[in-house]
Amino acid sequence: MDIDxxxxxxxxxHFDKETQTESIAISNGKILEIGxxxxxxxxxxxxxxxxxxxxxxxxxxxxxxxAMSYFKGLADDLPLHEWLxxxxxxxEAKFLSPxxxxxxxxxGCAEMIKNGITCFNDMYFFGDQTAxxxxxxxxxxxxxxxxxxxxxxxHKNADEILSLINEMHQKYLxxxxxxxxxxxxxxYTCGKANLIKARDLANKLGLLVHIHISEAKQEIxxxxxxxxxxxxxxxxxxxxxxxxxxxxHAIWLDEEEKLIxxxxxxxxxxxxxxxxxxxxxxxxxxxxxxxxxxxSIGTDSVASNNNLSIFQEMSLISKLQKSINEDPTLLPAKxxxxxxxxxxxxxxxxxxxxxxxxxxxxxxIILVDVQNIQAQPLYDPFSxxxxxxxxxxxxxxxxNGKIVMLDRILVNIDELELIEKAKYYQNIxxxxxxx
Amino acid sequence: MDIDxxxxxxxxxHFDKETQTESIAISNGKILEIGxxxxxxxxxxxxxxxxxxxxxxxxxxxxxxxAMSYFKGLADDLPLHEWLxxxxxxxEAKFLSPxxxxxxxxxGCAEMIKNGITCFNDMYFFGDQTAxxxxxxxxxxxxxxxxxxxxxxxHKNADEILSLINEMHQKYLxxxxxxxxxxxxxxYTCGKANLIKARDLANKLGLLVHIHISEAKQEIxxxxxxxxxxxxxxxxxxxxxxxxxxxxHAIWLDEEEKLIxxxxxxxxxxxxxxxxxxxxxxxxxxxxxxxxxxxSIGTDSVASNNNLSIFQEMSLISKLQKSINEDPTLLPAKxxxxxxxxxxxxxxxxxxxxxxxxxxxxxxIILVDVQNIQAQPLYDPFSxxxxxxxxxxxxxxxxNGKIVMLDRILVNIDELELIEKAKYYQNIxxxxxxx
Numbered sequence: 001m002d003i004d005x006x007x008x009x010x011x012x013x014h015f016d017k018e019t020q021t022e023s024i025a026i027s028n029g030k031i032l033e034i035g036x037x038x039x040x041x042x043x044x045x046x047x048x049x050x051x052x053x054x055x056x057x058x059x060x061x062x063x064x065x066x067a068m069s070y071f072k073g074l075a076d077d078l079p080l081h082e083w084l085x086x087x088x089x090x091x092e093a094k095f096l097s098p099x100x101x102x103x104x105x106x107x108g109c110a111e112m113i114k115n116g117i118t119c120f121n122d123m124y125f126f127g128d129q130t131a132x133x134x135x136x137x138x139x140x141x142x143x144x145x146x147x148x149x150x151x152x153x154x155h156k157n158a159d160e161i162l163s164l165i166n167e168m169h170q171k172y173l174x175x176x177x178x179x180x181x182x183x184x185x186x187x188y189t190c191g192k193a194n195l196i197k198a199r200d201l202a203n204k205l206g207l208l209v210h211i212h213i214s215e216a217k218q219e220i221x222x223x224x225x226x227x228x229x230x231x232x233x234x235x236x237x238x239x240x241x242x243x244x245x246x247x248x249h250a251i252w253l254d255e256e257e258k259l260i261x262x263x264x265x266x267x268x269x270x271x272x273x274x275x276x277x278x279x280x281x282x283x284x285x286x287x288x289x290x291x292x293x294x295x296s297i298g299t300d301s302v303a304s305n306n307n308l309s310i311f312q313e314m315s316l317i318s319k320l321q322k323s324i325n326e327d328p329t330l331l332p333a334k335x336x337x338x339x340x341x342x343x344x345x346x347x348x349x350x351x352x353x354x355x356x357x358x359x360x361x362x363x364x365i366i367l368v369d370v371q372n373i374q375a376q377p378l379y380d381p382f383s384x385x386x387x388x389x390x391x392x393x394x395x396x397x398x399x400n401g402k403i404v405m406l407d408r409i410l411v412n413i414d415e416l417e418l419i420e421k422a423k424y425y426q427n428i429x430x431x432x433x434x435x
Numbered sequence: 436m437d438i439d440x441x442x443x444x445x446x447x448x449h450f451d452k453e454t455q456t457e458s459i460a461i462s463n464g465k466i467l468e469i470g471x472x473x474x475x476x477x478x479x480x481x482x483x484x485x486x487x488x489x490x491x492x493x494x495x496x497x498x499x500x501x502a503m504s505y506f507k508g509l510a511d512d513l514p515l516h517e518w519l520x521x522x523x524x525x526x527e528a529k530f531l532s533p534x535x536x537x538x539x540x541x542x543g544c545a546e547m548i549k550n551g552i553t554c555f556n557d558m559y560f561f562g563d564q565t566a567x568x569x570x571x572x573x574x575x576x577x578x579x580x581x582x583x584x585x586x587x588x589x590h591k592n593a594d595e596i597l598s599l600i601n602e603m604h605q606k607y608l609x610x611x612x613x614x615x616x617x618x619x620x621x622x623y624t625c626g627k628a629n630l631i632k633a634r635d636l637a638n639k640l641g642l643l644v645h646i647h648i649s650e651a652k653q654e655i656x657x658x659x660x661x662x663x664x665x666x667x668x669x670x671x672x673x674x675x676x677x678x679x680x681x682x683x684h685a686i687w688l689d690e691e692e693k694l695i696x697x698x699x700x701x702x703x704x705x706x707x708x709x710x711x712x713x714x715x716x717x718x719x720x721x722x723x724x725x726x727x728x729x730x731s732i733g734t735d736s737v738a739s740n741n742n743l744s745i746f747q748e749m750s751l752i753s754k755l756q757k758s759i760n761e762d763p764t765l766l767p768a769k770x771x772x773x774x775x776x777x778x779x780x781x782x783x784x785x786x787x788x789x790x791x792x793x794x795x796x797x798x799x800i801i802l803v804d805v806q807n808i809q810a811q812p813l814y815d816p817f818s819x820x821x822x823x824x825x826x827x828x829x830x831x832x833x834x835n836g837k838i839v840m841l842d843r844i845l846v847n848i849d850e851l852e853l854i855e856k857a858k859y860y861q862n863i864x865x866x867x868x869x870x
Contacts, residue, residue, distance in 0.1 A: 072811075076818040077757075077767035111808050276754035277822065279763040306822040307809060316751065319711035322512075328714040332512035373546050374742060374826075376507075376854050377861030379868075383511040387712065387741040391809075392827030419811050426812030433814075 003027040003042045004401055010050025010367060011381055013057075015338050015356055019381055024055065026363040029176065029401035033359055046403070048396055052371035054381050056337070057356050058118025058364040058399065059310040060344025063210075063248040063269035063298025066108030066133075067101040067124045070425045072302035074433060080216065080278050087433060088303060094432055095425075096153045102129040103425070107418055108302070109137035113405050115308040116394040118364040121246060121269070121298070121348055123183040123210050125153035128168050131178045138404040138412050140364060142348055143168075144183030144210035147198050149191050158194040162201050169205050176362075176400055181208040186215075187231050188222060195240055203243045208349060211235075214257075215249035215271075216280050232257035241266050244349050248298055251275060251283045258291050267294040267347035270339075272317050273307075274300030284324050285317070285331070296347040297340045310340050311390045318386060333382035367396040438462040438477045439836055445485025445802060446816055448492075450773050450791055454816055459490065461798040464611065464836035468794055481838070483831060487806035489816050491772070492791050493553025493799040493834065494745040495779025498645075498683040498704035498733025501543030501568075501576075502536040502559045505860045507737035509868060515651065515713050522868060523738060529867055530860075531588045537564035538860070542853055543737070544572035548840050550743045551829040553799040556681060556704070556733070556783055558618040558645050560588035563603050566613045573839035573847050575799060577783055578603075579618030579645035582633050584626050593629040597636050604640050611797075611835055616643040621650075622666050623657060630675055638678045643784060646670075649692075650684035650706075651715050667692035676701050679784050683733055686710060686718045693726050702729040702782030705774075707752050708742075709735030719759050720752070720766070731782040732775045746825045749775050753821060768817035802831040 005026040012022040012034060023038040024031060032042075039047070068088075075087035101124065112120055119140035122130060127143035134141040145165045147158050155161040165180055172178045182202040184190040190198070202209045214220060214231050227234040232253060235241060241264035248269045250261070261268065268288060275282055288295060297317070299308045317339075318331040331339075345355025354364045368389060370378055375393060378384050397405040404411050440461040447457040447469060458473040459466060467477075474482070503523075510522035536559065544565075547555055554575035557565060562578035569576040580600045582593050590596040600615055607613045617637040619625040625633070637644045649655060649666050662669040667688060670676060676699035683704045685696070696703065703723060710717055723730060732752070734743045752774075753766040780790025789799045803824060805813055810828060813819050832840040839846050 070812055073814045073818045073823060076815065076822060077764055079763055083763075107808070114808055273750075273754060276758045277763065279757040279761050279765075281758050281761070302823070306818070307824075309825070312747070312750075312825075315708075315747075319708060320755070322714040323711045323716050326714050326716070328514055328518075328712065329512055330714075371854060373542070373549055373850060373853060373857075376857040377505055377864070379508045379861065379865060380511065383508045383741070387511060388508060388737070389742075390744070390747075390825050390827065392825065415808060418808060419806065422808075422811040426814065429812075430814060 001042055003032060003044050005046045005048065005398065005403070006038060006042060006044035007048045007050050007055055007365065007367065008039055010053045010055035012055045012357060013381060015334065015342065024357065024365065026398070026401050029362055031357065031359055031361050031363050034357060048367065050367055052369065053395065054368040054370055054385065055357070056366055056368065056385070057341040057354065058366050058397065059116050059340050060296065060348065060355060061112060061117045061120040061299050061308070061310065062246055062267070062296040062344045062347045063271055063300060064120050064122055065124050065301035066112070066120065066122050066130055067104040067126070068301035068303040069104045069108040069111065070422060070429060072306050074303065074429065076306070080280070083278070091429055091433060095429065096125065098126050098129045101126040102133055103421060105130040106133035106136060106413065107422055109134050109139045110410055110413060110415065110418055111302070111308050113137060113139055113397050113410060115310060115391045116366040116397060117308065117310060118366065118397060118399045119344070119348070119354060121181070121210060127180060131168070131172060135177055136412060137410070138399050138402055140177050140354070140399055142179045142181050142208060144181035147182065147184040147194060148189050149194055158190070158197060162197055165201060166205065169207065179207070181210045183210040186212040187234060188219060192238060195235070196238055199240050199243060209243060209245045211245070211247060213247040213250050214252040215275070217252055220252050230254060230257055232260050236260045236264070246347050249275065249280070251281055253283070258287060258293060262291040262293050265294070267296055269296050269298035269347065270317060271298045271300040272313060272320065274304040278304055282320060285321050286325050294343060294346050295339045296344040309391045311385070314340050314386045333380070333386040336386055337382055363398050363401040365398040366394050368393050369395045436477050438467060438479050440481045440483065440833065440838070441473060441477060441479035442483045442485050442490055442800065442802065443474055445488045445490035447490045447792060448816060450769065450777065459792065459800070461833070461836050464797055466792065466794055466796050466798050469792060483802065485802055487804060488830065489803040489805055489820065490792065491801055491803065491820065492776040492789065493801050493832065494551050494775050495731065495783065495790060496547060496552045496555040496734050496743070496745065497681055497702070497731040497779045497782045498706055498735060499555050499557055500559045500736035501547070501555065501557050501565055502539040502561070503736035503738040504539045504543040504546065505857060505864060507741050509738065509864065511741070515715070518713070526864055526868060530864065531560065533561050533564045536561040537568055538856055540565040541568035541571060541848065542857055544569050544574045545845055545848060545850065545853055546737070546743050548572055548574055548832050548845060550745060550826045551801040551832060552743065552745060553801065553832060553834045554779070554783070554789060556616070556645060562615060566603070566607060570612055571847060572845070573834050573837055575612050575789070575834055577614045577616050577643060579616035582617065582619040582629060583624050584629055593625070593632060597632055600636060601640065604642065614642070616645045618645040621647040622669060623654060627673060630670070631673055634675050634678060644678060644680045646680070646682060648682040648685050649687040650710070652687055655687050665689060665692055667695050671695045671699070681782050684710065684715070686716055688718070693722060693728060697726040697728050700729070702731055704731050704733035704782065705752060706733045706735040707748060707755065709739040713739055717755060720756050721760050729778060729781050730774045731779040744826045745775050746820070749821045768815070768821040771821055772817055798833050798836040800833040801829050803828050804830045
């Protein structure tokens with residue numbers, strides 16, 4: 001039988017059974033079979049030799065802003081408000097346009113593939129432009145269009161944006177890579193009326209809702225003052241969580257709020273690097289895990305992270321949680337890898353499609369080289385992935401059954417062109433930021 | 436004038452003046468001149484084109500155990516005592532030999548160069564074997580020979596080891612790369628008599644003392660019970676800090692203890708990754724900085740880290756400190772880069788020799804490529820190094836005026852041979868560990 005791709009003799013990582021050397025047959029975008037000696041059974045158009053490689057599901061990045069790529073490192077080591085009000089917001093106000101979002105998203109999508117991210121959950125504006133770029137790079141995306149009470153970027157008010165989401169959703173209905181989501185920015189930028197409208201539209205169209213919750217301590221104070229209750233309780237009071245929801249950050253939750261997330265099957269996108277760097281703080285995840293809240297990993301944008309390495313996030317989350325809880329057995333390597341893949345897929349309502357290497361799932365796969373000094377000796381592949389390796393070790397990336405990176409070279413776009421365009425934008429942004 | 440190497444037109448990072456495109460002339464192991472148009476002035480045997488590269492001083496790793504390389508990932512996500520007593524100590528007892536230490540150290544030195552570390556401060560046994568390996572790879576090293584009350588590895592008692600340190604020191608007196616140090620392991624493995632002997636020998640020979648202090652909370656309890664005072668106070672009570680000292684970890688210090696370290700000019704080696712992973716905890720560094728304690732960065736060994744990326748350590752320290760102290764301006768990128776280089780050099784008493792790019796200093800230099808997606812756009816090189824880049828971006832490494840890595844290939848040793856030997860040891864260690 002003819003197939004598209006055969007990943008031959010790699011160390012295939014499963015969450016539910018022993019790791020062993022196997023092959024993966026890929027056809028029509030899907031994993032057709034995982035097993036031994038598949039080269040005898042199938043005739044592959046393309047064989048990827050995977051000796052000395054660990055093969056894992058692609059990373060799912062559940063909170064980012066791809067179009068902020070050109071703001072990476074624009075202004076660091078500053079208080080949140082100064083960073084936003086004096087650097088990021090003015091730059092956005094000046095430069096945001098469909099063209100800018102398309103270019104910056106293309107860069108962001110390329111950088112994600114380089115980091116083994118095969119699916120990302122975005123929140124920004126001009127989602128149709130980001131869709132174009134994601135398709136060009138060949139990455140899977142859920143594009144949350146930002147909903148705000150006030151006018152910004154591509155819309156005068158929330159109603160306009162909700163109608164745009166509906167349009168984009170219809171347009172991409174049959175697209176295998178692109179989904180849209182409804183992304184009310186937060187409770188401090190979006191009032192109850194628009195939050196409810198956002199939820200209703202999402203439920204009507206079967207879309208995900210993506211929102212920032214309790215990233216900064218101040219939000220709790222403000223919500224208590226304004227709403228009389230904490231942010232999650234406030235949202236819950238009008239049924240906001242009745243439907244698929246990703247809560248990005250969700251740092252400052254009390255017990256009651258965590259119970260609400262657990263009961264409503266709301267997923268959390270942990271954004272540890274960004275949170276630490278902006279001094280937003282960090283939570284103990286033990287309680288979240290014990291309550292059965294689905295956890296996933298977000299990078300946030302490169303404007304606050306400032307990189308897109310899921311390896312960094314996994315290692316940081318796992319190690320920090322061990323120390324906070326004084327328990328080195330907490331979040332072992334296998335668990336955090338599962339959070340970075342299957343946890344993300346669950347958060348996006350796509351765990352039947354992606355997030356693990358299983359027959360019938362879409363082939364979103366990354367191959368990690370271990371024939372190098374950093375990766376050896378290799379006792380346990382999970383441990384090595386989480387604690388020892390980094391994105392440089394990711395050699396090949398497959399999304400939806402198509403190779404998008406081979407031996408660290410992006411297949412669908414010219415990296416030098418991307419870099420030159422980034423330098424062009426940097427020059428004009430820098431001039432504006434300094435003046 | 437003839438020179439050995441010219442680093443041509445790189446972005447040269449200085450701590451005390453503006454970054455600009457300059458060249459570096461290297462001769463006789465030293466930085467002869469830094470400036471513009473040096474290619475017109477000097478005839479170089481070797482030119483390294485540094486366009487699109489950031490040029491910084493090599494990283495100084497102030498706490499590691501290079502010979503533990505083969506235990507990387509042997510047993511993770513375990514409580515400290517179980518990890519040590521059931522995995523690491525038995526493996527050490529079984530395998531430690533001069534040959535093992537030489538092989539494992541060679542691997543460790545190679546991995547350090549790959550991570551841009553040009554000088555490391557080690558603590559282990561068989562330092563003369565590690566010296567051979569460090570010379571072979573071409574890395575600068577301060578080799579602390581472990582001092583214990585009981586017999587271990589290469590010695591029956593502390594007196595034997597002290598006399599060995601003396602011998603090794605005399606043997607390598609004229610060696611430009613290798614220094615020895617006296618490394619009483621800790622207050623719980625080394626009694627007062629031997630701690631004093633260690634200090635005395637160090638002072639007599641002009642060597643550094645390197646010791647683990649307050650890595651685990653339990654050490655404080657134990658010291659209070661046994662000595663009536665906390666660890667640093669105990670050591671101070673008999674003049675242990677009267678001479679150059681590096682305190683590795685130094686997490687659990689009270690105000691009085693921090694004052695003692697500041698007053699005695701004792702340097703701290705921060706080992707954040709290892710500490711978090713083993714659930715030892717973390718300290719707020721603000722207080723250390725305010726008191727003027729010299730800070731430096733250690734990786735600890737790959738058995739607990741599990742990698743040797745100083746980029747990871749810098750990013751993690753800086754970001755974690757911002758959140759702990761609720762101050763995003765704390766430990767900005769430039770400061771943490773200085774801690775990773777000049778701070779380390781100071782800790783080793785070598786700041787007149789290495790740690791920054793200055794005329795007359797030894798040429799310990801790394802070149803970091805920024806012509807790649809991860810590194811662009813590039814607004815601020817310090818920020819990019821600390822928050823965005825990783826070891827993969829380090830292309831070339833020079834130690835003592837000699838190129839030891841070029842375009843990520845080690846110059847002095849065969850990487851494939853290293854990897855094969857690591858796999859050989861892994862097999863026998865794994866068999867022993869499992870059975």
